[in-house]
Amino acid sequence: MKNRNINxxxxxxxxxxxxxxxxGFYPYLDSCHEISSKDILDNIMPLRPLGxxxxxxxxxxxGGQASIETPGKEDISVAIVNRAIDLGINYIDTAAAYGRxxxxxxKEDAMGTSERNIGQVMKTRRNExxxxxxxxxxTYDGSMRLLEKTLKNLQTDHLDLWQIHNxxxxxxxxxxxxxxxxxxxxxMEKAKSEKIIRFSGFTGHESPDILKAMAVRYPxxxxxxxxxxxxxxxxxxxxxxxxTAVSKKMGIVGMKIPARDxxxxxxxxxxxxxxxxxxMTLPVSTIIIGIDDIxxxxxxxxxxxxxxxxxxxxxxxxEEKTKPYYKELQFFKNLSEWxxxx
Numbered sequence: 001m002k003n004r005n006i007n008x009x010x011x012x013x014x015x016x017x018x019x020x021x022x023x024g025f026y027p028y029l030d031s032c033h034e035i036s037s038k039d040i041l042d043n044i045m046p047l048r049p050l051g052x053x054x055x056x057x058x059x060x061x062x063g064g065q066a067s068i069e070t071p072g073k074e075d076i077s078v079a080i081v082n083r084a085i086d087l088g089i090n091y092i093d094t095a096a097a098y099g100r101x102x103x104x105x106x107k108e109d110a111m112g113t114s115e116r117n118i119g120q121v122m123k124t125r126r127n128e129x130x131x132x133x134x135x136x137x138x139t140y141d142g143s144m145r146l147l148e149k150t151l152k153n154l155q156t157d158h159l160d161l162w163q164i165h166n167x168x169x170x171x172x173x174x175x176x177x178x179x180x181x182x183x184x185x186x187x188m189e190k191a192k193s194e195k196i197i198r199f200s201g202f203t204g205h206e207s208p209d210i211l212k213a214m215a216v217r218y219p220x221x222x223x224x225x226x227x228x229x230x231x232x233x234x235x236x237x238x239x240x241x242x243x244t245a246v247s248k249k250m251g252i253v254g255m256k257i258p259a260r261d262x263x264x265x266x267x268x269x270x271x272x273x274x275x276x277x278x279x280m281t282l283p284v285s286t287i288i289i290g291i292d293d294i295x296x297x298x299x300x301x302x303x304x305x306x307x308x309x310x311x312x313x314x315x316x317x318x319e320e321k322t323k324p325y326y327k328e329l330q331f332f333k334n335l336s337e338w339x340x341x342x
Contacts, residue, residue, distance in 0.1 A: 006316065009232070009289075012239070013312035019246065020283035020309075044335030045088035050285045051221055053199050055160070057091045057286045060304035062297075063255065064094030064114035066290030071105040076115035080291050084127050085121070088299050093224065093253070093288045094118050094154075095134035095165055097195065104294045105106055115153035123155040123278070131156065134203060135160035135187070138178055143187040147229050161222055161251075162188060162197040167214065169207035176215070185218065205256065205332035208241035215244050222251035226332050228259055229270060229278040229318045232324035234333060238282065246283050254279045254287040259329040269321045270297075273303050278318050281310045 014208045045058035048333045062084045068077040081092070099110030115133060122131065133150045135143040151157065164184055171178070179185050188200040201222030204211045211223060223245050227237045245252050257263075257279055279287050309320075327335035 001050070005334035008121060009319075010312045010316060016238070016242075016283065017281065017309065017312065020281075033170075042186045045301070046304065046307060046309045049251075050091070050130070052249050053130075053251055055091075055251075057130060057251075057281050057306060058089055058304070059286050060089065060287045060300055061091035061093065061253070061288045062089050062304055063288035063290040064092065064098050064118055065100075066292050068117050068290065069110070069114035070092075070100045071110050071113050074117055074120070076293065077118050080294060080297055081118055081121040082125075083294050083338075084291075084297060085125055089285055089301070090128065091130045091132070091288075093120060093132045093251075093255075095136070097134070097136045097165060110332050112149065112153050115150055119153050119155040126156050130160045132163065132201075132224075133159055133168055135162045135184060136165040137183050138164070140182045140184065140187045140190075141296075143184045144190070147187070147191060149194070158195065159197045161199045161201055162187075162191060163200070163222065163224060164202040164214075167202055167206075169203040169210055171205075172210045172213055175210070179218065180215075199251075199318050201251070203255075206334065208235060208237045211237070211241050212244050215241075215248050215250065215253040219248070220250060222253065224253045224255055226256040226330075227254045227279060227284075228257050228263065228322075228329060229275055230259070230263075230322035230326040230329035232319055233323055234330055234335060241302070242283065252284045254282070254284045255289075256308075256332055257287055257289050259331065262321075262325075262328050262331070265328065266327060271320065272300065274318050274321075276300065276303050277307060277310055278315060280304070280307055281315060 029060055047056040048059055050057040067073045067080060094114045096115065097111055098114035099112055101107040101110050135146045137143045139147055177183055191197045192200065199221035201220050202214050203224035205226040211225065214220065224269065225237055232240050257275050258272060263275050276287065289300060333336065
């Protein structure tokens with residue numbers, strides 16, 4: 001039975017990877033090569049289409065959490081964002097809610113820290129990146145107020161992408177409210193008509209069901225999805241949502257790749273290279289990771305520049321490594337405690 005399950009999984013992954021190649025997710029395979037000093041100077045970053053937006057996004061992008069969302073880390077945050085752009089990153093993700101509480105700053109007061117820190121760079125380098133943020137409000141009025149604050153924080157007059165933040169499984173029962181006349185989708189349509197945003201999308205960590213329902217119901221441009229090498233072990237997004245997003249030709253952005261560094265637990269069985277390459281092998285447009293410091297950023301960029309898609313057997317081996325502690329690696333599916341700073 002075990003061999004049958006492995007063979008079935010291998011066959012599924014082989015078909016998925018073949019579909020990824022046919023869909024254009026690997027347009028640069030023939031030119032993959034080892035990173036060189038010239039690549040660093042030339043800002044070489046493999047590109048993929050971000051759905052139907054027309055934007056070609058680097059396979060590795062900058063997430064606005066970790067240092068960037070922490071009050072008191074303005075200087076390192078600005079340095080990280082500038083260095084990321086210098087090295088070829090052309091997609092930056094943040095959210096109105098991003099802000100980590102500290103011993104002196106409450107969660108409520110910290111909200112907006114990420115946007116404000118990124119805004120310090122956007123005021124001079126806005127045209128170099130595809131800029132995405134989110135609303136955690138589900139109403140028209142509340143979301144429009146958040147959008148106004150987001151634009152002020154980011155020091156820009158428009159977003160490239162505005163997304164509904166962190167859709168929960170329970171919202172499947174109240175999904176009509178999202179699309180109501182006073183709901184968040186109407187705010188997105190209004191903002192798009194006024195050219196305040198270019199594209200719309202949604203994000204989720206918890207359940208593939210709510211994400212699938214959203215994608216089927218409305219022509220969103222993008223989805224940000226929590227997906228890592230432990231995904232297969234519980235209510236998987238890879239099987240239960242990813243094919244829908246691909247069929248809808250959405251931009252697909254992967255997050256929670258190292259699961260807030262929990263993926264390195266248990267003796268470092270999984271490396272950041274394995275964690276990143278596993279997800280980049282899937283039919284995703286790009287992945288985002290929050291950064292603590294510049295050396296970490298540069299390491300991740302080097303991995304992305306050297307990336308070559310894994311084989312199905314290589315993916316199976318990585319999945320097997322995560323099995324003993326998959327609940328910790330998928331805390332965002334409510335399988336274990338969330339990190340204290342959330």
